[in-house]
Structures are given as C-alpha cells and as structure tokens.
Amino acid sequence: MPLQLYDTYSRQKRDFHPADPSRVTMYLCGPTVYSYAHIGNARPAVVFDVLYRVLRQTYGADHVAYARNITDVDDKINAAAKEGGVSISVIAEKFAKIYREDTAALNVLKPDFEPTATGHMKEMIALVQRLIETGNAYEAEGHVLFDVTSFDGYGELSNRKLKDMIAGARVEVASYKHNPADFVLWKPADDNDPGWKSPWGRGRPGWHLECSAMIEAVLGTRIDIHAGGQDLVFPHHENERAQSMCSHDGKRLANYWLHNGFLDFDSEKMSKSLGNVKLIHELLEEWPGEVLRFALLSAHYRAPLDWTRSLLEQAKTTLDRYYGTLRRLSDVKAAKASAPANFMAALHDDLNTPQALAKLSTLATQANKAEKPEEQARAKGEMLAIGKLLGLFEEDPETWFKTDKGLGDKDLDAAAIDALVAARVQARADKDWGEADRIRDVLSEMDIVIEDKAEGSIWRRG
Numbered sequence: 001m002p003l004q005l006y007d008t009y010s011r012q013k014r015d016f017h018p019a020d021p022s023r024v025t026m027y028l029c030g031p032t033v034y035s036y037a038h039i040g041n042a043r044p045a046v047v048f049d050v051l052y053r054v055l056r057q058t059y060g061a062d063h064v065a066y067a068r069n070i071t072d073v074d075d076k077i078n079a080a081a082k083e084g085g086v087s088i089s090v091i092a093e094k095f096a097k098i099y100r101e102d103t104a105a106l107n108v109l110k111p112d113f114e115p116t117a118t119g120h121m122k123e124m125i126a127l128v129q130r131l132i133e134t135g136n137a138y139e140a141e142g143h144v145l146f147d148v149t150s151f152d153g154y155g156e157l158s159n160r161k162l163k164d165m166i167a168g169a170r171v172e173v174a175s176y177k178h179n180p181a182d183f184v185l186w187k188p189a190d191d192n193d194p195g196w197k198s199p200w201g202r203g204r205p206g207w208h209l210e211c212s213a214m215i216e217a218v219l220g221t222r223i224d225i226h227a228g229g230q231d232l233v234f235p236h237h238e239n240e241r242a243q244s245m246c247s248h249d250g251k252r253l254a255n256y257w258l259h260n261g262f263l264d265f266d267s268e269k270m271s272k273s274l275g276n277v278k279l280i281h282e283l284l285e286e287w288p289g290e291v292l293r294f295a296l297l298s299a300h301y302r303a304p305l306d307w308t309r310s311l312l313e314q315a316k317t318t319l320d321r322y323y324g325t326l327r328r329l330s331d332v333k334a335a336k337a338s339a340p341a342n343f344m345a346a347l348h349d350d351l352n353t354p355q356a357l358a359k360l361s362t363l364a365t366q367a368n369k370a371e372k373p374e375e376q377a378r379a380k381g382e383m384l385a386i387g388k389l390l391g392l393f394e395e396d397p398e399t400w401f402k403t404d405k406g407l408g409d410k411d412l413d414a415a416a417i418d419a420l421v422a423a424r425v426q427a428r429a430d431k432d433w434g435e436a437d438r439i440r441d442v443l444s445e446m447d448i449v450i451e452d453k454a455e456g457s458i459w460r461r462g
C-alpha cells in the first residue's frame, strides 16, 4: 500500500507523490524559543519525526530534505529578554538548546535544516519588497500589510470565506489597515526593542512572513509537505500560503498540509492559567524519553490526545514487555528484516500509529513464542526494524531495566494496575515466565496481590 496522507487543504486522504523523488521536501513550524517547551509542543516534533523516518526509508536518507525552524524573533522573546536584562539572542539560544536536548531525549532525529528568523532577515525584507511590487502588500504608518483582497485563494486552506472573516473581524483592527483581515508583514520596532534596518524604517518581520522566507531559503518555492499543529491552520498557515503563492506567480506552496491534533492534560486544555502545563524536561526527570514518545504515538496524530498519568504508566508497562522480549533474545543475532507488511500498511494509512503499535504487540507475542533460532532471529529483526521507524528500542535492554524512572512510586491507579495485570496474563500466555514473575514482583512491591483463577487473573490491594 502506498503512503497516504490526510491533506488539510483538499480535506481528504491522498496518495503521497513527491514532486521530485530525489528531493522530498518537508517543513515543520518549529518552536518559539522564549521558554521551556511543553509536552504538547513535543507532539508535532515526534509524530512528524515518524513521517521523516518513513520518507527516509522510502526515498533514501539523502533524498529527504526536512526543515524545522526556530522562531527567534517574537514579542514573547522580547519580553523574556527584558525581564532577564539580557539580549534576545541569550534567551533564544538558551531555549533552542534546551529544545534540541528535550527532543533528542525523545529520539527525535535532527532535521536536515534548522533555519532561524534572525539568520534570514535579508530574505524576509526581499520577500516583503516583492509582495509590494506585485501589488499584494502596502505600506502604512511604518507597517507593511498584506492585502487579503488581492489573493482570490485567501481562506481556502482553513475553509473560511473572506467576507465572513471581515464581518467577524476577530483579528485586530488598526487604523492603518485597509481591511480588518489584512495582516502584518513588517512592523516598526520600539527604540528599546530589537529591530532591523529596512526600506520601511527600523522594524521586524511578522511571524507568518518568517516561515515563508525560511521555506524559500532552505527548501525552495514549492514543497511537498508542510506540517504543524492544528492551531496553526488559521491564521498562520493561511497567511504563509497567501504570501508564498503571491510571491511565486500563484504556484502552490505545499502539496500536502498536515496538522496534528491537540494534546490535553487530564481532559483539560493545557494552559498557564490552569497551572497544568507539563514541560518536557520535567517529565524527563520522571520518565524515560521512550515512554513519553510511546505515549505520544499511542493516539492517531490527528486525534486529540489526553495526557494522563495512566497513559504513561501503560506506555512504560508495554515498553517493559517489549524490552523484556529483546532481553530474552539478547543472544540471538537479529536477522536482516524489514518491518512486517501489516505494520507498514498501518503507517502508510496516514500514519496510523495506534494500529501500527497493535501489530508490534502481535509481533512481540510471536517473538516470545518462537522456539526455532531462525524464527527468533527473524522476529527480533522485525521488532528492531519497527523500532527504527517508530524511534523505539534505542536503549540496550539491560540498561532499560536498570532505570529508576517511571513506576517508581507506589501510587498506581486502577487502570495502570489493570494494564500491568493484563501484561502479566499476556506474558504467561507467551510462556514468558521471567517477565510474568517480574510483573508479579512489581505489583507485590506495591502491595497488589494477584490471584490466578480459571476465569482469569484478579487483583486486590494487599
């Protein structure tokens, strides 16, 4: 089955065909580096890392060009710099470094390009100039604005009608705008804020413009895939699309627009005001990176994901089972194998990771049951091939079990205990007695007693 991706623009799943298979191009809107990234920010980094891995396997690593930018010009960065009494580069470099470390701990591969806004100021100014020349932008009171009425396709990506947008005008209305829906390409900088010299005075680019210019600079005028979180469809991607298309004779910016769903925390929106923001680097103190990654991949990337403690506990338990299998097979030399066809079919179906993980579970059961050396070698080879695509099993199994992170406390909730008991039942069915005993030990440490009855295993708190 060929790779199919759901494209927000055409609102359908479509076979993926790159314009040029010798250079498949993908851009992901990266972080604004003013503070620590939270686990919601990790979702696009991780799910599109899986896509990057699939593309590299299909077209060859040298034939995929993946860019994830760093937004290092932004009001929030200015505010953080002022508060700390430092320059914006100090803040941006600090948090860009932490972001790289956090994502690396989640086994996210380094993108091929990591452009920064400050590194492409010349291109941004040139892009604004072109848009003025083509009649798509105008200057007013030191600002340069994009005239949304100049582009017939405005609203097509987010499925909005310009006249509704104007009537609703939730966007900021400023005196210098011809139309309330016009958006800023360039704006003046206050004297004590960072700014760059431009034909329109000292100022700075708008956020949307930054991405359009960086895409053109590192990937070209037209790309295969443009990705980001769902919240970016409007206005960010709608505006990127308008700017890029108008400056490139109406040529399409991206052939596939991909958007991940949002991650909520215990069914509530993660927000600073609710005080429930979970930072990646804090979670990493408590859990191995692969557990966080597994949990992020446990839902389909377009679906909402409810981040709970029980989700993490289940992810840890499941990974323990797989690492247990790999540990038992540590003396078996893995056969050279590709990921099984049913696993690939799931991934190719718009990156259906929950289904792909279900195939991995079946494979682990087969690996546990395998008795012949060649069966074991093949099953191990297939598990590792899956691991390569999903970014799992990068730890040595022995080291994995030595970690003191995760399940360390004795406060497991019932769902997590159920998951552990189910994993033990599975291990017994697989005749993986070592693993079954290990889980019993983990449970008994938590004062959970299991009784194995004919109709199944039940548990109670001791």
Ligand code: AMP
Binding pocket: 029, 030, 031, 032, 039, 040, 041, 042, 043, 044, 228, 229, 230, 231, 232, 260, 261, 262, 263, 264, 270
């Ligand atoms: P930001 O640094 O806020 O620009 O966000 C970086 C990326 O994370 C963007 O692609 C956002 O769409 C995405 N993002 C932010 N919050 C969440 C969330 N709670 N769930 C999923 N994605 C998110």
Ligand code: ZN
Binding pocket: 028, 029, 030, 211, 236, 240
């Ligand atoms: Zn962007």
